[in-house]
Amino acid sequence: MTDHHIALIPGDGIGAEVLPPAQQVLDAVGARHGFAFTYTSYDWSCERYVREGAMMPEDGLDQLRDKDAILLGAVGYPGVPDHVSLWGLLIPIRRSFRQYVNLRPIRVFEGVASPLRAAAAGEVDFVVVRENVEGEYSEIGGRLNRGFPEEMAVQESVFTRGGVTRVLDYAFELAAQRGRKLTSATKSNGIVHTLPFWDELVAERGAVHPQVAWDQEHIDALAAKFVLDPARFDVVVASNLFGDILSDLAAAVAGSIGIAPAANLNPEREFPSMFEPVHGSAPDIAGRGVANPLGAIWSAAMMLDHLGHPEAAKEVTDAIAAVLAKTDVRTPDLGGSATTTEFAEKLLELL
């Protein structure tokens, strides 16, 4: 019996409410398919920051290093500045473990109303592949003449050949397995150093993957097309910032941020990968037991896939589709009145 050792980081707010249902689902499919999970839980959070002055202990990354994967709830809480919670936990994990692919699938499910008139269930089904460790989110930069009229801030975007190539190859390979269509997000008409380089590398990697038809769109036009014609996309590859914007936009187009999952992948498996719902810690509803568990459950399904259990992963996403299509049980964010537990139990029944 394969045993997978998972690091659980519930984090803040509803993070702690959505991870237990995800664990139940993991244990259920594991039992059926003959593998099991052991979990180690970490209380790393804004609460810990307030108490001890750091989001995680100094050897935090070392504690995670030997795990098979990390399942994270959500971080961020009022009173603790965002850049503290993110740069103290989420971003160091992404970077130290070379999780250079951030993968965000988007689907319009039957039973979930997209805000778009024309986005029919089943038709919108694509993946955003986001570069996750370099690009516009760089620590290089600073401030000059603080407080004076001449004050300025600069920030360097850094795109490396190696860093861009590896995420493009991941995206092209994914496209080859899916619909053989890839769209690259750019803005090389306005941002004239980094993004022309990105475009060149897309063309270069495109030549190496001739089975995939690719095109590119400037980010402004692409954002508009996500709204006007989301069904036309299959795999969208984007830089760190553009991928962040496009994946949130796509989740909104699909009808609920509460369902969307994300995988922070180290495809080479040198280090653990991290799986997290796209939603935040939602302080407004935390503690009431009504958070949507599907984002965490779908993230757990992506983890199953990464750990080598694609059929088990598919059973979980099928159960997500079934609970949405066939029942009225759902949490308030989807227009229902079920609790987190009731919603998760209905899904477990259908699994």
Added chain:
Amino acid sequence: MTDHHIALIPGDGIGAEVLPPAQQVLDAVGARHGFAFTYTSYDWSCERYVREGAMMPEDGLDQLRDKDAILLGAVGYPGVPDHVSLWGLLIPIRRSFRQYVNLRPIRVFEGVASPLRAAAAGEVDFVVVRENVEGEYSEIGGRLNRGFPEEMAVQESVFTRGGVTRVLDYAFELAAQRGRKLTSATKSNGIVHTLPFWDELVAERGAVHPQVAWDQEHIDALAAKFVLDPARFDVVVASNLFGDILSDLAAAVAGSIGIAPAANLNPEREFPSMFEPVHGSAPDIAGRGVANPLGAIWSAAMMLDHLGHPEAAKEVTDAIAAVLAKTDVRTPDLGGSATTTEFAEKLLELL
């Protein structure tokens, strides 16, 4: 009789098809209100670039300098790289004439179907104020180790206190005249040098404009909210790149890029301001006489406002609303079968 001297730059593709209707509208309201226009037309375009190696002559900017305003159709054509057409014409005009505000109003008109189920006509009516001369669109940066594994490209975003403050003040003053609500686009959780500076300046200018209630949203969440709840916005202020993305997204949400206008403003009137529809040169439909003239006409209305004729401007936007609400005459992009000329004539009737 006031006489306004306008520089016309039709540019490429449908640019030349949408400016004549805009001129007709300008002349018609001018005649009624007692002012007139003289026009000087410039053939600066990709066609000129192909013929003469430059988008505009060397003294191009000097030829524009003494005009009261610039009305531009569209630039860009297949075969001429975007960065050539833009950095050879549009961007130098914006920068040399300190057009540091890019103003883009968004309205869902009666008679135009928004792709959003919930975007009712009349409810969505906001303005994106985009910083237009610095920020992420900077010429600072370059490439190292070209062609080798160590290759990299860097690009510096530059935010200055003066550059950010002036556009924020413009946005706060506009908000004070409108709904007294301002939303600032940021991403200070991920982009940790320039955008925290932007946020600080927003707070600083907010204190100087206490009559305006302001908030801020990270660009990813904000893009999602443009789709989930566009009616909640009044004035949105954003950096160069974020404003570019948000304004295209907003135009898509409103139901047609063919209607959306943009004003590139030098609020101090040291230099001419430039008015241009948001749509591009649309090579696919160019020459067929079916381009939507409303983007250019609405841009002309913004020019009227800037030139000190707010009532005339309002008559034009009212005529746009009327032709859309009360008639079926419209160009193919809006689901009709009228030509550019027929559509413009119907609007002139209602004016």
